[in-house]
Amino acid sequence: MTAFLSNLINGISLGSVYAIIALGYTMVYGIAKMLNFAHGDVIMVGAYICFCCLFDLGLHPALGVLASMVVCTLLGILIERLAYKPLRQATSLSVLITAIGMSYFLQNLAQLIWGANPKSFQTVIPAGSVNLMNGQLKISYVSIVTIAASLVVMAALSTFVSRTKMGKAMRCVSEDKGAAQLMGVNVNMTISVTFAIGSALAAVAGVLMCSAYPTLKPTTGSMPGIKAFTAAVFGGIGSIPGAMLGGILLGIIEILGRAYVSSELGDAFVFAVLILVLLIKPTGLLGKAVREKV
Numbered sequence: 293m294t295a296f297l298s299n300l301i302n303g304i305s306l307g308s309v310y311a312i313i314a315l316g317y318t319m320v321y322g323i324a325k326m327l328n329f330a331h332g333d334v335i336m337v338g339a340y341i342c343f344c345c346l347f348d349l350g351l352h353p354a355l356g357v358l359a360s361m362v363v364c365t366l367l368g369i370l371i372e373r374l375a376y377k378p379l380r381q382a383t384s385l386s387v388l389i390t391a392i393g394m395s396y397f398l399q400n401l402a403q404l405i406w407g408a409n410p411k412s413f414q415t416v417i418p419a420g421s422v423n424l425m426n427g428q429l430k431i432s433y434v435s436i437v438t439i440a441a442s443l444v445v446m447a448a449l450s451t452f453v454s455r456t457k458m459g460k461a462m463r464c465v466s467e468d469k470g471a472a473q474l475m476g477v478n479v480n481m482t483i484s485v486t487f488a489i490g491s492a493l494a495a496v497a498g499v500l501m502c503s504a505y506p507t508l509k510p511t512t513g514s515m516p517g518i519k520a521f522t523a524a525v526f527g528g529i530g531s532i533p534g535a536m537l538g539g540i541l542l543g544i545i546e547i548l549g550r551a552y553v554s555s556e557l558g559d560a561f562v563f564a565v566l567i568l569v570l571l572i573k574p575t576g577l578l579g580k581a582v583r584e585k586v
Contacts, residue, residue, distance in 0.1 A: 294428045303545070312539070313335060314536075319462075333394075337513075339498035356499075434500075525576055
């Protein structure tokens with residue numbers, strides 16, 4: 293029982309990272325109707341920026357996280373302006389190819405700047421754990437902070453989207469870009485803000501992920517990015533609670549699958565879930581079917 297609870301907590305912790313990444317995916321898709329497959333590599337850039345702040349500059353971990361968020365926010369805006377804005381009226385295939393190209397560009401740029409050799413990431417969260425059940429169950433501070441951060445991020449994002457003027461503009465653009473523009477909404481700025489928020493969340497996810505799994509290399513964000521996209525689809529892409537639910541469930545499935553079935557098939561379980569969801573409920577757990585007028 294103790295081993296199961298430990299694996300369950302590890303799964304929730306990993307799923308919380310997927311959830312934060314998936315929130316970036318679901319926001320961009322929900323508002324701009326495009327899949328930003330370079331999002332996973334923004335995670336990697338954020339982790340490298342934090343790494344440089346800690347090791348090269350000797351800054352406080354909080355300043356390293358803040359610097360990572362600022363750089364990734366600016367990077368997200370730059371990517372949107374240079375790569376995606378010219379393709380607003382292009383086909384989905386063109387946007388997809390551009391996103392994949394941007395992903396490889398960021399990976400190779402990181403390799404040129406920081407090298408291809410893996411680096412050992414210094415956690416920004418103090419080492420240690422909380423002992424429960426007379427010391428039989430230990431929950432690391434990294435897991436506690438990761439789970440808490442994901443809950444805070446989801447609550448803040450939900451409040452922002454539902455209560456603020458920019459959040460309302462995002463919902464308008466999500467419903468109908470043309471009508472939103474006629475009503476005075478600045479569509480271009482709204483989409484840029486969406487990319488900025490998603491990229492800032494990617495920076496937080498990158499730091500948390502590398503704190504739990506302290507190996508950093510140019511391809512660090514590739515697989516977590518794909519899994520987070522799977523989580524977004526699983527929960528219902530375009531839905532903020534759906535991204536959160538999908539991420540946590542996917543993390544639990546992956547960890548329990550590795551622990552009780554096969555340690556080598558963890559990734560296979562994740563993508564098997566994606567296939568099943570697409571076959572049984574293509575809109576995801578909390579997604580809604582959208583009728584298109586013809």
